Amino acid sequence: MQLLITLCIALACGFLLYKLKVPGGMMVGAILGSAIYNILTDSAVFPAEAKFLAQVIAGAFIGSGMNRSDLVRLPKLIKPILILLLNLIVINIVLGILIWNISDLDLLTSLMSVVPGGMSDIPLIAADMGANTGVVATLQFVRMSVGVGLFPILIQKLDTKLSHEKPKKSEENKKGSNIKINREYNYRHLAITLCVALVGGYIGKKSGVPAGILAFSMISVLILKLTTGVGNLPLELKRLAQVLSGAYIGVGIRASDIAIVKTLLLPVLLIILFYLLNCLWTGFVLNKRCNFERKEALLAATPAGASDMALISSDIGVDSVDLIVMQIVRMIVVISVFPQMVSLVVNILQ
Secondary structure (H helix, E strand, C coil): CHHHHHHHHHHHHHHHHHHCCCCCHHHHHHHHHHHHHHHHHCCCCCCHHHHHHHHHHHHHHHHCCCCHHHHHHHHHHHHHHHHHHHHHHHHHHHHHHHHHHHCCCCHHHHHHHCCCCCCCCHHHHHHHHCCCHHHHHHHHHHHHHHHHHCHHHHHHHHHHHHCCCCCCCCHHHHCCCCCCCCCCCCHHHHHHHHHHHHHHHHHHHHHCCCCHHHHHHHHHHHHHHHHHCCCCCCHHHHHHHHHHHHHHHHHCCCHHHHHHHHHHHHHHHHHHHHHHHHHHHHHHHHHHHCCCCHHHHHHHCCCCCHHHHHHHHHHCCCCCHHHHHHHHHHHHHHHHHHHHHHHHHHHHHC
C-alpha cells in the first residue's frame, strides 16, 4: 500500500511540474513529492528493482537517439568532439575537487554533482556508486536549468553584440534544418528494444562496472539501432523512467539531509561560473579552430541535453546536424566513461 501511495504522489508531483514546464519536471517533481512524503511520514518505500528498471529505460532511450546517418558525419567531427570532451573532463575533475575542498561534501558526491550528463541519468549512477543522491540531483538540476534557461539567452545576446552582419550559414548546415530525433515506433519494436535493454542492463549489473546497468543497456540498444534500425522508444517511457528514478531518490532523502542544502550555495555559484567559462572558452576554440559558427560553437559547449539543444538551437536561429550529433556523442561518452573516471579519481585521492 505504501509503495502505491509513494508512486502516486511521485507521479502527481512530477506531472504537475512537467505541466508547469520546469526543466526535468517529471523527475524533479517525483523527487520532491516522495521526499516530502517520506520526511513527513517516514513511511515512503520504493524497491531497488525500480532503480534497475529506470536505469535500463534511461540507457535504452539514450542508445536509441543515434541513427546510421549520424555515423557518416562522425569522421568530420572527431576533432571538435575531442576538444569538447577534453575540456569537460578538465572541468569535471577541477570543479569536483574544488567543491570537495570548500564544502562538507565527500569527493564522490562532489565529482558526480558536476558530471555533464543528463539529470535523469547521473543521480541514478551516483546512487549505484554510493554518492549522496539528494545533493547530486539538486546540483544537476541547477546545471541543467542554467544550461537550458540561461545559457541560450546569454549566447544570443553575446552573438548579437559581437556580430556586425548577419552570420552566413554553410550549405551543409542548412541541410540540418528542422532536425529532430525520430521517435516513431510500433509495439513489436518496442518489445524487442526493451528486451535487449534488459539483457544489457542485467549484464551490466553483474559486471560490477560503475554505471554498468545504464551503460550496458545504452550500448546494447545503440548496437541494435545501428544494425537493424529497430530501437525507437516513446517519450512517455522516458517520463516513466524519470518518475521511477525520482521516487527512488526521493525516498532516500531524510530530514537530516535537508540541513546540507544550506551549504550548497557556493557550489551552485561555482558550477554556474565554471560552466559559463567553459562554454565561452570551448566555443571560442571551436569557432576559431574548427570553423563552427559562433552561436553553433557556444551551443555545442552548453551543459544541456541533446534533445534540449535540438529545440533550443532552432529557437535562436541555429539548425545544425553537427551540433546534435556532437551532443549525442557527448551524452553517450559522459554516461559510459565519466563514472569510471570519477571512480578512478576517488581511488587515487582517497
